Amino acid sequence: MxxxxxxxxxxxxxxxxxxxxxxxxxxxxxxxxxxxxxxxxxxxxxxxxxxxIKLCETCYNYTDNNDGLCFICKNPHRNHELMCVVEQPEDILQIESSGAYQGLYHVLHGAISPLEGMTPDKLKIAPLMERLNHGSFQEIIMAVDSDLEGDTTVLYLHQQLESLKIRVTRLAQGIPMGSDIDYIDDRTLHRALSHRTEV
Ligand SMILES: [Zn+2]
The missing domain is CATH 1.10.8.420 (RecR Domain 1)
Incomplete structure (x- = not known):
């Protein structure tokens, strides 16, 4: 000091x-x-x-647009039938930089963790349900973290979405690119085997 x-x-x-x-x-x-x-x-x-900076009125991403919408929600060329659910706004940057996704987003601003007081009412789940009930979404991609909180969140949302007849998917989980199987932990290897795909 x-x-x-x-x-x-x-x-x-x-x-x-x-x-x-x-x-x-x-x-x-x-x-x-x-x-x-x-x-x-x-x-x-x-x-x-x-x-x-404020939160987008639709997806809760960050925006500084005066009309309250972010650049993704305003873009008519995005696929408005596809939604990707993420935990934090910075996750959108990561997915966008992959260049592999052209749909819309919804930011939860956290994940369900009852022990830390993060109950579903503290997250942007109610507005998510509102969007899904009134939109024309065909598929929801859960792009939450691969941990206990992420798993709990996916389970909860899956139950909430059951009546909507919308396809619900989650990002593939398993061995990271360029990694050696010798160094993969048991839990990751277990998931990689469960989520194996045709060659
Ligand atoms: Zn938005």
Missing amino acids: FKIPSLDKLVHELSRLPGVGPRSAQRLTHYLLKNPEFSRELRSSLQMVEDN
Whole structure:
């Protein structure tokens, strides 16, 4: 610590960022002090995000469009019969960069985890059901994380969607590209065998 309250406060705030420990926070603080122009631009960017970024009224992705819709929901060339359900807005960026998907999205903003107080009412599940009831979706792809919370969420949504007669799929789970079978854990290998496909 600098023993200077205003600098120590900045170190403290920076150290709260994911992946930034106290040492890195001190280095970043030094960098900001030595680069006032960068500090001003950073402050202005943070202010713009705070002022302009909101959640899309339809899919709950981030947007700064004045009409409240994100660039994906506004795009008439996307497949409006296909929906991909994700946990967080950043998951959309990942799927988009794959270039393999042309449908719409719905962001839950978390996954069901009763132990951590994440019950279905805390997620964007009610508006998801509303969209599905009033839209013309043919297929819902569950692109949630491959963990206990993701599994619980898929199970819950599957039960909720049963009466809608919409095809429900989940991203294939198994061995990552370029990996060696010797190093795959039992659970992953179990899933890879259960989800095996024709060659
Ligand atoms: Zn949207």
